[in-house]
Amino acid sequence: xxxxxxxxxxxxxxxxxxxxxxxxxxxxxxxxxxxxxxxxxxxxxxxxxxxxxxxxxxxxxxxxxxxxxxxxxxxxxxxxxxxxxxxxxxxxxxxxxxxxxxxxxxxxxxxxxxxxxxxxxxxxxxxxxxxxxxxxxxxxxxxxxxxxxxxxxxxxxxxxxxxxxxxxxxxxxxxxxxxxxxxxxxxxxxxxxxxxxxxxxxxxxxxxxxxxxxxxxxxxxxxxxxxxxxxxxxxxxxxxxxxxxxxxxxxxxxxxxxxxxxxxxxxxxxxxxxxxxxxxxxxxxxxxxxxxxxxxxxxxxxxxxxxxxxxxxxxxxxxxxxxxxxxxxxxxxxxxxxxxxxxxxxxxxxxxxxxxxxxxxxxxxxxxxxxxxxxxxxxxxxxxxxxxxxxxxxxxxxxxxxxxxxxxxxxxxxxxxxxxxxxxxxxxxxxxxxxxxxxxxxxxxxxxxxxxxxxxxxxxxxxxxxxxxxxxx
Amino acid sequence: xxxxxxxxxxxxxxxxxxxxxxxxxxxxxxxxxxxxxxxxxxxxxxxxxxxxxxxxxxxxxxxxxxxxxxxxxxxxxxxxxxxxxxxxxxxxxxxxxxxxxxxxxxxxxxxxxxxxxxxxxxxxxxxxxxxxxxxxxxxxxxxxxxxxxxxxxxxxxxxxxxxxxxxxxxxxxxxxxxxxxxxxxxxxxxxxxxxxxxxxxxxxxxxxxxxxxxxxxxxxxxxxxxxxxxxxxxxxxxxxxxxxxxxxxxxxxxxxxxxxxxxxxxxxxxxxxxxxxxxxxxxxxxxxxxxxxxxxxxxxxxxxxxxxxxxxxxxxxxxxxxxxxxxxxxxxxxxxxxxxxxxxxxxxxxxxxxxxxxxxxxxxx
Numbered sequence: 001x002x003x004x005x006x007x008x009x010x011x012x013x014x015x016x017x018x019x020x021x022x023x024x025x026x027x028x029x030x031x032x033x034x035x036x037x038x039x040x041x042x043x044x045x046x047x048x049x050x051x052x053x054x055x056x057x058x059x060x061x062x063x064x065x066x067x068x069x070x071x072x073x074x075x076x077x078x079x080x081x082x083x084x085x086x087x088x089x090x091x092x093x094x095x096x097x098x099x100x101x102x103x104x105x106x107x108x109x110x111x112x113x114x115x116x117x118x119x120x121x122x123x124x125x126x127x128x129x130x131x132x133x134x135x136x137x138x139x140x141x142x143x144x145x146x147x148x149x150x151x152x153x154x155x156x157x158x159x160x161x162x163x164x165x166x167x168x169x170x171x172x173x174x175x176x177x178x179x180x181x182x183x184x185x186x187x188x189x190x191x192x193x194x195x196x197x198x199x200x201x202x203x204x205x206x207x208x209x210x211x212x213x214x215x216x217x218x219x220x221x222x223x224x225x226x227x228x229x230x231x232x233x234x235x236x237x238x239x240x241x242x243x244x245x246x247x248x249x250x251x252x253x254x255x256x257x258x259x260x261x262x263x264x265x266x267x268x269x270x271x272x273x274x275x276x277x278x279x280x281x282x283x284x285x286x287x288x289x290x291x292x293x294x295x296x297x298x299x300x301x302x303x304x305x306x307x308x309x310x311x312x313x314x315x316x317x318x319x320x321x322x323x324x325x326x327x328x329x330x331x332x333x334x335x336x337x338x339x340x341x342x343x344x345x346x347x348x349x350x351x352x353x354x355x356x357x358x359x360x361x362x363x364x365x366x367x368x369x370x371x372x373x374x375x376x377x378x379x380x381x382x383x384x385x386x387x388x389x390x391x392x393x394x395x396x397x398x399x400x401x402x403x404x405x406x407x408x409x410x411x412x413x414x415x416x417x418x419x420x421x422x423x424x425x426x427x428x429x430x431x432x433x434x435x436x437x438x439x440x441x442x443x444x445x446x447x448x449x450x451x452x453x454x455x456x457x458x459x460x461x462x463x464x465x466x467x468x469x470x471x472x473x
Numbered sequence: 474x475x476x477x478x479x480x481x482x483x484x485x486x487x488x489x490x491x492x493x494x495x496x497x498x499x500x501x502x503x504x505x506x507x508x509x510x511x512x513x514x515x516x517x518x519x520x521x522x523x524x525x526x527x528x529x530x531x532x533x534x535x536x537x538x539x540x541x542x543x544x545x546x547x548x549x550x551x552x553x554x555x556x557x558x559x560x561x562x563x564x565x566x567x568x569x570x571x572x573x574x575x576x577x578x579x580x581x582x583x584x585x586x587x588x589x590x591x592x593x594x595x596x597x598x599x600x601x602x603x604x605x606x607x608x609x610x611x612x613x614x615x616x617x618x619x620x621x622x623x624x625x626x627x628x629x630x631x632x633x634x635x636x637x638x639x640x641x642x643x644x645x646x647x648x649x650x651x652x653x654x655x656x657x658x659x660x661x662x663x664x665x666x667x668x669x670x671x672x673x674x675x676x677x678x679x680x681x682x683x684x685x686x687x688x689x690x691x692x693x694x695x696x697x698x699x700x701x702x703x704x705x706x707x708x709x710x711x712x713x714x715x716x717x718x719x720x721x722x723x724x725x726x727x728x729x730x731x732x733x734x735x736x737x738x739x740x741x742x743x744x745x746x747x748x749x750x751x752x753x754x755x756x757x758x759x760x761x762x763x764x765x766x767x768x769x770x771x772x773x774x775x776x777x778x779x780x781x782x783x784x785x786x787x788x789x790x791x792x793x794x795x796x797x798x799x800x801x802x803x804x805x806x807x808x809x810x811x812x813x814x815x816x817x818x819x820x821x822x823x824x825x826x827x828x829x830x831x832x833x834x835x836x837x838x
Contacts, residue, residue: 017753018714038718040688047692223654243652 003032003095004083005192007216008199009045010052011209013083020216022099022190025331026320026370031098034192037215039224045213046157046184046228053156053182055208061134064178065122070205071198072118076111080200092197097320100164100191101329101371104321106285110167114198117171124175127454128461137180141470150470155230157182157213158464161222162195163235164188164331165287165394169253170195172233172460177202181464182211184229186222190331226250231463251458255392256289256416258447259296261431263422264405267299271307273421273444278311280419280447282376285328286396290417292447293392294399296384301402305355305380312376312396313359319369327395329371336372339393340364343377346391351383352399384411409434416457417447487816491761495817496533498762498791503531506796511560515547516796518555534765537789538775543800545737548579556582558793570617571736573643578617581736586794587619590739591627593760594732597742598631602728603703607678609635612668612686613708614642619736620708624681636675638667640686665689672699683708684715691723707732707740710824717753720746733757733823737797738764738790744812744819757823758815764790766820767799768808771828774801780810780818785826802826 002021006013016035024031056064074080079088087095093107102110117124125134132149136142141150158176162185163169176183185195192214199212215221226232226244233251234241244250260280266273280292297304318325330336343364347354356378357364366373376396381389389399390413403411409430412418418437421444422428428442438457441447506512507520507527520527525539548556553568561584569587570578595603611624615637628635648657668690671677680701682690687706690696704727706719711731719729731743741757741764759765768784770776778784786804790797805826809819 016714017717018712036714038688038715040685040692040715040723041718043688043692044722223657227654227658240652243654247655 001085002030003085005032005034005196005216006083007035007037007041008196008209008212008214009041010048011199011203011212015083020189022192024098025101025329026098031095032192034216037217037221039217039221042184042213042215042217042221042224043228046224049156049182049184049229052210052213053180055210056177056180056182058208059180060138061125061178061180064180064207065125065134067202067205067207068118068121068174068178071201071207072115072121074204075118075198075201076115078201078204080197080204082196082200087193087197087200092193096167096191096193099193099331100188101320101331102166102287103285103318103325103328105323105325106328107167109284110194113168114171114174114194117174118198118201121175121178125178125461127451128175128459134178137465141472148470148472150468151465152468153181154464154466155181157184157229157231158460159184159186159225159229159232161186161225161232161234161236162188162191163253164191166284167191167194168284168288169235170198172253174198175460176464177207177211179461179464181231182213184213184215184225184232186215186217186225189216192216233458233463251460251463253289253457256291257294257390257392257414258290258292258417259294259412259415259419260292260447261408261412261418261420262295262297262304263408263420263424263427264298265423266421267297267301267304267402270297270300270304274307274311276419276421276444276446277304277308281308281378281398282312282315282326282396283446283448285326286376287328287394288448289392290448290450291396292398292417292419294389294401294412294415296401296403296408296412298405298408299402301382301400302380305378305400308398308400309355309359309378312378313356315376315396317366317368317371317373317375320371322369327373327375329373333372336365336374336395339395340374343379343388343391343393343397346387347379349387352379352381352386352388354378355380355400409436412436417441417450419443419445419447484811484813484816487813488811491811491816492534495762495765499534499537500532502791502793502796503527505560505793506558508560511558511793513558514555534789537798540798542774542787543797545579545800548581548737549577551580553580553582556795561794567622568617569619569736579736581795583619584794586739586792587623588626588630589792590734590760590763591623592630593763594740594742595627595630598703598705598730599728601702603631603679606632607702608633608675609679609681610668610671610677611635611637612640612664612680612682612690614640614683616641618642620681623740628679633679636671636677638664638671640664661686661689665693669693672696672701676700678702680704682706684711684719685709687719687723697724697727701727703728703730705730705732707734711755712824713753713755713822716743716755717751720748720753731755731757737795737800738788741766741819744809745814754821755823756809756819756821758809758812758817758819761815761817763792764788765817768806768818768820771805771826774799778808780808783807786820786823 006015018036019033022032079086093104096102096107097104133144158181160173187195203209235253241252241254315326374395379388379399381399381401389401415437417439419441420431506516564584567583572578609628615621625635734740739760741759744756767787769787771785786802788800788802806820806823809821
């Protein structure tokens with residue numbers, strides 16, 4: 001039976017007459033009918049968002065933290081409501097695979113990541129607030145280390161335009177609830193499962209349902225969310241997010257262009273870092289902005305590319321229920337083919353070679369278990385200005401670029417996560433001062449290894465709260 | 474048995490009767506447009522290339538296939554006077570535009586057609602919810618479009634006055650294409666603010682607006698509370714979910730009438746709504762015989778799809794001012810069966826033709 005997924009209007013399920021059918025990436029069979037929300041309905045509901053947010057004021061931050069902890073277990077283990085049906089953890093993993101193409105083994109790994117953030121939410125909040133005594137948020141002001149503090153909430157709701165690529169990104173908005181800000185979520189078109197399950201786990205754990213609105217909708221509905229929530233986060237490609245940059249209200253999560261950067265010494269010793277290089281590119285199916293799309297080295301570029309290609313060419317396309325699946329399927333096979341063609345076209349520009357092509361059997365586009373995949377691709381770029389040197393795709397892809405050490409950090413371009421490996425103090429100091437790198441991993445740390453108490457692309461607490469000057473007599 | 478419910482035989486008879494009237498109308502209109510004394514230069518010149526004689530060979534609607542398909546590109550650019558029938562020469566002319574967000578808009582000349590179309594529609598409105606003598610607010614696209622004058626004429630036809638607000642849909646389309654959402658929102662505010670001032674300053678009972686503006690307006694004011702009793706809504710795509718949202722949340726208690734129309738045709742009204750059944754499917758019935766739809770196989774425009782099946786809208790306009798045979802619209806929907814009130818085919822769930830959906834922004838104002 002096809003699952004019916006409703007809109008959540010301040011926690012209340014609403015079944016729309018306008019439906020989007022989600023189909024199984026393997027055989028096109030219908031999996032779910034998702035209620036679509038009219039933009040005007042979102043705007044109308046948001047007129048009452050203050051009232052909905054106030055439901056969180058009935059709890060202290062400590063109580064909401066406890067709710068998150070309980071929700072973590074429910075998210076991981078419980079059979080939770082899903083529209084007019086229910087969903088077990090196994091159902092969730094299978095449904096995620098069916099519509100988003102995420103292998104079940106990766107779905108489970110992502111579940112664990114989400115569970116980790118929810119159960120360790122106190123640590124996350126501690127990191128986000130740099131150790132603030134959160135009772136300050138309950139009373140509006142308080143004292144810490146002998147100083148009076150007051151924080152002013154900047155919005156009633158956090159809007160979030162969410163992606164399809166990986167459930168792990170949903171960890172970024174979860175802290176809004178213990179920070180007493182309601183959530184207005186627009187799920188990715190192929191992946192309503194994760195935000196819906198997190199919301200249900202939180203509601204079952206005691207969180208007021210009014211704090212959750214979930215609106216599957218189109219681009220104009222997404223615009224409505226971004227316009228009518230005082231603060232929001234927006235996941236999207238470079239072209240989509242462009243018009244929302246610079247408003248201060250919208251935290252942009254665009255392409256990462258994350259990189260591993262090898263100083264001269266690390267480049268000489270690259271074989272020692274090969275696991276890290278390969279893992280940074282391929283972990284979680286290479287789907288995240290925290291995966292490396294570039295390896296920039298001060299030497300041995302060709303050798304690094306050859307070694308990475310040899311290793312990554314071993315990764316095979318496998319069915320989504322295979323226990324060793326490492327690649328995610330493309331819900332639309334045509335997109336996989338177009339991406340592959342685009343890479344081939346760009347390879348016609350002199351100065352770049354698809355090194356993996358010599359190591360893998362057959363085409364970059366592969367099929368297995370009824371799904372279409374793109375096999376890992378390592379491109380060696382002789383020229384740092386080659387278009388593929390600054391490309392990012394939603395599969396394990398990396399450009400290896402060699403540049404003299406003294407030009408390296410000024411050439412890399414925007415880098416969400418830069419894992420900089422070198423024992424050279426001057427190079428390390430330059431990395432610390434580089435404006436191109438958002439999150440700096442200094443030392444042999446894979447790009448995907450992040451800690452949620454060290455936020456990148458903006459700090460949610462600072463996005464939601466403003467520290468005001470305050471005196472009381 | 475309730476005498477107002479048509480039996481199948483009654484309905485079949487009415488359908489047959491309507492078809493006869495249509496065929497007679499087709500003969501009259503084709504004879505007019507292809508008579509050298511009354512026809513327009515465009516069609517008279519075109520007829521020179523035909524291998525048939527429209528005046529003798531066209532005996533009814535089905536014979537319009539001889540003309541092939543009208544191409545709306547013919548309406549782009551001038552000279553616009555080539556569309557003026559000689560039989561109507563010397564009368565005051567209007568020109569209305571459609572499209573034009575990019576490139577040259579399509580133009581259609583009008584003399585009385587828009588007035589007749591809106592009078593016919595106006596005569597179908599309920600006197601209780603659109604009280605004769607009451608005043609109107611027209612909150613929709615203005616400028617070189619038919620709507621601005623048509624709504625005003627409708628109000629006048631019902632002894633009312635129509636208030637207006639300027640709205641430039643081409644600017645709105647540009648903002649959408651460039652993803653300038655904050656400016657789009659500001660423009661919507663600007664337009665709605667003016668409407669609110671009119672609603673607060675005057676005694677308005679009837680409203681024409683678009684779905685987006687109705688949503689926005691209702692976010693600012695309970696317009697039913699403010700005195701609006703009748704609303705007709707159109708100008709952009711509207712689905713069953715919007716219909717339900719309007720009736721249940723935006724304007725409960727008001728008479729809500731969805732309409733579909735454009736510069737090339739008259740005005741198709743949404744079929745009757747029964748509050749007890751809560752079937753929010755919108756089915757439009759065209760103003761036969763002045764204009765009608767066929768719902769056809771998009772890959773074989775000569776094949777009408779069975780009732781209930783999806784097809785592309787083929788639109789024909791048959792007035793003395795404008796002859797437009799079998800134009801393939803950019804819309805699709807399900808072919809709806811005749812009903813007592815409208816004994817001819819309608820179209821349900823009208824939406825942008827799915828093959829165009831990736832390239833055209835709809836319902837943006």
